[in-house]
Amino acid sequence: MADATADLAAEPTGRLTTADGRPLKTALARAQARARRRAFLLVLPLLLFILVTFIVPIGQMLHRSIHNDGFSANMPLLSQWFARTEPGTAPDEAAYAALAADLQAAAKAKTVGVVGTRVNYEMPGTRSLFTSTGRKARGFEPPYREAILQADPKWADPTLWGTMRQVSQAYSPNFFLAAVDLARDNEGNIVQAPPERRVYLMLFQRTFLIAGLITVLCLLLGFPVAHLLATLPLRASNLLMILVLLPFWTSLLVRTTSWIVLLQGQGVVNNTLVATGLITDQNRMQMIYNQTGTIIAMTHILLPFMILPLYSVMRPIPPTYVRAARSLGASSWTAFRRVYLPQTLPGIGAGALLVFILGVGYYITPALVGGASGQLISNLIAFHMQDSLNWSLAAALAAVLLGLVLILYWLYDRLVGIDNLKLG
Amino acid sequence: MVSSTRNDGFVVFEHVQKSYDGESLVVKDLNLAISKGEFLTMLGPSGSGKTTCLMMLAGFETATHGEIRLDGRPINSVPPHKRGIGMVFQNYALFPHMTVGENLSFPLEVRGIGKADREQKIRRALDMVQMGAFANRRPAQLSGGQQQRIALARALVFDPKLVLMDEPLGALDKQLREHMQFEIKHLHETLGITVVYVTHDQGEALTMSDRIAVFNDGRIQQLAPPSDLYERPQNSFVAGFIGENNKLPGTVEEIAEGRALVRLATGELIDATPVNVSRQGQKTLVSIRPERVEFKPEMLPPNAHLIDAEVMEFIYMGDIFRTRLKVAGSEEFVIKSRNTLGQRMLEPGEKIRIGWAPQDARALDPL
Ligand SMILES: Nc1ncnc2c1ncn2[C@@H]1O[C@H](COP(=O)(O)OP(=O)(O)OP(=O)(O)O)[C@@H](O)[C@H]1O
Ligand SMILES: [Mg+2]
Numbered sequence: 001m002a003d004a005t006a007d008l009a010a011e012p013t014g015r016l017t018t019a020d021g022r023p024l025k026t027a028l029a030r031a032q033a034r035a036r037r038r039a040f041l042l043v044l045p046l047l048l049f050i051l052v053t054f055i056v057p058i059g060q061m062l063h064r065s066i067h068n069d070g071f072s073a074n075m076p077l078l079s080q081w082f083a084r085t086e087p088g089t090a091p092d093e094a095a096y097a098a099l100a101a102d103l104q105a106a107a108k109a110k111t112v113g114v115v116g117t118r119v120n121y122e123m124p125g126t127r128s129l130f131t132s133t134g135r136k137a138r139g140f141e142p143p144y145r146e147a148i149l150q151a152d153p154k155w156a157d158p159t160l161w162g163t164m165r166q167v168s169q170a171y172s173p174n175f176f177l178a179a180v181d182l183a184r185d186n187e188g189n190i191v192q193a194p195p196e197r198r199v200y201l202m203l204f205q206r207t208f209l210i211a212g213l214i215t216v217l218c219l220l221l222g223f224p225v226a227h228l229l230a231t232l233p234l235r236a237s238n239l240l241m242i243l244v245l246l247p248f249w250t251s252l253l254v255r256t257t258s259w260i261v262l263l264q265g266q267g268v269v270n271n272t273l274v275a276t277g278l279i280t281d282q283n284r285m286q287m288i289y290n291q292t293g294t295i296i297a298m299t300h301i302l303l304p305f306m307i308l309p310l311y312s313v314m315r316p317i318p319p320t321y322v323r324a325a326r327s328l329g330a331s332s333w334t335a336f337r338r339v340y341l342p343q344t345l346p347g348i349g350a351g352a353l354l355v356f357i358l359g360v361g362y363y364i365t366p367a368l369v370g371g372a373s374g375q376l377i378s379n380l381i382a383f384h385m386q387d388s389l390n391w392s393l394a395a396a397l398a399a400v401l402l403g404l405v406l407i408l409y410w411l412y413d414r415l416v417g418i419d420n421l422k423l424g
Numbered sequence: 425m426v427s428s429t430r431n432d433g434f435v436v437f438e439h440v441q442k443s444y445d446g447e448s449l450v451v452k453d454l455n456l457a458i459s460k461g462e463f464l465t466m467l468g469p470s471g472s473g474k475t476t477c478l479m480m481l482a483g484f485e486t487a488t489h490g491e492i493r494l495d496g497r498p499i500n501s502v503p504p505h506k507r508g509i510g511m512v513f514q515n516y517a518l519f520p521h522m523t524v525g526e527n528l529s530f531p532l533e534v535r536g537i538g539k540a541d542r543e544q545k546i547r548r549a550l551d552m553v554q555m556g557a558f559a560n561r562r563p564a565q566l567s568g569g570q571q572q573r574i575a576l577a578r579a580l581v582f583d584p585k586l587v588l589m590d591e592p593l594g595a596l597d598k599q600l601r602e603h604m605q606f607e608i609k610h611l612h613e614t615l616g617i618t619v620v621y622v623t624h625d626q627g628e629a630l631t632m633s634d635r636i637a638v639f640n641d642g643r644i645q646q647l648a649p650p651s652d653l654y655e656r657p658q659n660s661f662v663a664g665f666i667g668e669n670n671k672l673p674g675t676v677e678e679i680a681e682g683r684a685l686v687r688l689a690t691g692e693l694i695d696a697t698p699v700n701v702s703r704q705g706q707k708t709l710v711s712i713r714p715e716r717v718e719f720k721p722e723m724l725p726p727n728a729h730l731i732d733a734e735v736m737e738f739i740y741m742g743d744i745f746r747t748r749l750k751v752a753g754s755e756e757f758v759i760k761s762r763n764t765l766g767q768r769m770l771e772p773g774e775k776i777r778i779g780w781a782p783q784d785a786r787a788l789d790p791l
Binding site: 189319321322323325326327328329330331332334335338339342343 | 482483484503504505507509510511513515517519520521530531534535578579582712
């Protein structure tokens with residue numbers, strides 16, 4: 001011990017230095033800096049890749065969910081008038097003048113449709129009002145109020161003005177409100193959305209319930225399989241493992257459509273049941289194009305994500321633990337419950353989290369086999385992305401989904417501990 | 425002794441056979457009676473079936489044929505958790521998700537023992553292995569030797585009458601192993617339990633056991649107390665397996681009154697005690713312990729036969745000298761002499777004559 005410290009000359013203050021007098025800490029940091037720089041350069045490409053393909057798109061999505069300038073950018077004068085006046089102010093001549101000027105400019109720039117679409121999100125049926133008035137905008141003369149109301153008397157509707165006031169702000173929480181079935185009235189108060197538009201909360205609830213059910217089913221089906229895989233001799237278990245992984249190597253579409261072949265009204269399962277006389281021809285079971293179809297097909301597709309983490313946790317558990325428990329007087333059930341099961345918890349946690357999160361965001365399978373009752377929130381997000389083109393609402397829905405999943409993740413961390421997670 | 429099946433044994437194996445694959449027997453006709461309080465060791469090379477025997481006794485493997493009795497009761501169809509046998513595994517098998525205290529509490533809980541009773545028993549068991557301060561640690565936070573002690577305490581905490589140990593010290597270093605051997609032996613004596621111990625370390629077997637069963641090829645080759653096993657091996661396998669020994673192949677020339685004369689291949693005559701030979705002309709392998717060979721004729725009985733030897737190598741080992749000789753054409757003959765006052769150090773190339781007392785050379789079966 002004494003010789004070791006003698007090599008390191010001690011400064012008067014007691015700090016250790018190297019032989020040439022540099023403080024030990026500095027020397028160590030310098031020695032490690034090069035290695036650290038090299039390591040950083042190695043991970044740099046991946047870091048950039050993740051940044052470009054993951055962080056940036058998610059950031060954009062989150063931004064879009066609160067930002068939409070379809071109205072404010074194309075109707076600048078009217079937007080300024082809204083900014084000047086109190087909410088609930090009745091539109092005066094100045095407002096109509098701004099509207100007319102904006103519409104004229106927008107008609108020239110061919111952006112009236114964009115404006116109409118933006119208002120239409122909040123107040124269905126208004127897009128045509130904008131486009132038709134936009135076509136007549138060129139002929140508007142003062143007084144603009146009369147001119148515009150003559151073009152279409154719907155412009156007098158105070159709800160329309162309330163809505164335009166709301167969308168005149170590029171940044172607004174409206175999409176998030178819509179994503180949780182809320183809306184704002186003319187005075188800007190938050191109220192429940194009209195009943196015919198209240199679908200999202202129900203869909204979120206359904207999505208989480210179905211994903212939870214699928215997780216439970218995957219665990220029930222996957223645990224024995226993983227246990228078998230882990231206890232069989234390596235050769236047999238490798239063969240079985242290929243069967244488990246086989247679905248990964250076939251197209252998702254093929255797997256989903258084969259469920260259609262199996263489960264449809266005239267499908268294999270129903271035909272077999274009818275042939276064996278278990279059900280009559282009239283009572284063929286409806287197992288596809290509804291929630292049942294979604295649950296069955298998604299359980300099948302997500303099962304490997306449960307089996308693999310379970311297997312990787314179970315494989316290294318030596319059989320001696322259960323033997324030890326049995327020799328200590330535990331029945332086989334007690335030995336399983338108190339000694340084996342607790343050791344597989346990291347795998348159960350990882351598998352359940354994986355299956356649940358994948359299930360919550362699943363899209364193709366419910367779209368193909370879900371019918372109306374089997375649609376999940378992601379199908380609605382896709383609808384808003386592709387059909388209604390309300391990207392901001394799609395982004396808000398996705399952001400809510402992300403938030404809920406993150407909350408679950410946090411809960412899991414609190415209850416089980418994330419370091420207890422073993423993915424493979 | 426080997427095949428005696430006393431019905432009064434605490435643990436009795438009777439004509440037990442075991443096959444895993446239905447093609448070969450891993451245990452072939454095992455007969456063994458272990459009395460209460462005995463420390464019996466199963467010793468043998470790898471793959472000789474020791475663990476298999478232990479697993480059959482613990483209930484994790486079923487005997488293909490034969491009967492196993494515990495305290496007079498056949499246990500072939502009793503499940504492991506109803507046998508009440510403590511067991512220490514080679515890799516300890518401490519439950520990693522439980523603390524030391526919980527590990528010890530486990531066998532008591534499954535037996536429905538009350539909390540106060542449990543705590544008292546756990547404390548007693550931990551004190552017994554000097555680990556009283558470690559009740560709240562996890563097994564991963566213990567050293568190998570400490571884990572071993574906890575495994576021992578856990579196997580003893582529910583007061584089993586019989587404790588099985590399968591190479592419990594295999595993973596420890598030599599010094600710790602010797603210390604633990606002493607402790608296990610001590611526990612065995614104070615608690616009065618019956619221990620069946622498996623090892624392939626002969627030193628461990630010799631120092632700890634009341635009796636040793638030497639296994640080879642699925643059979644017990646010899647069942648005897650350590651001193652008998654070392655000094656009076658019954659066959660060439662046991663002689664070769666336990667301790668160092670010199671083997672001289674030859675033919676029985678004369679046999680009478682517990683003494684045999686054996687003619688070696690190179691023509692010399694030597695003395696031996698007949699063990700596995702009974703008549704003249706039989707082939708035999710004579711086995712002599714290195715420390716029983718004498719090269720000073722005055723130390724030998726007057727009528728002992730002497731043979732020529734040439735010193736090949738002399739190794740100074742501190743307390744003993746180890747000398748390799750060329751005897752009867754073989755250069756692997758070893759003698760050991762104690763480093764006493766005035767002991768001679770032999771020079772390589774030196775020609776000497778060696779001999780031994782007839783009872784120290786055993787004429788065994790030819791290999
Ligand atoms: N579960 C099993 N299935 C098939 N064969 C087995 C099994 N367990 C052991 N064997 C075989 O039985 C024979 C005896 O094994 P056993 O484990 O009893 O040997 P052992 O004496 O304990 O050896 P070691 O000193 O190496 O532990 C070996 O040839 C082994 O390959
Ligand atoms: Mg073994």
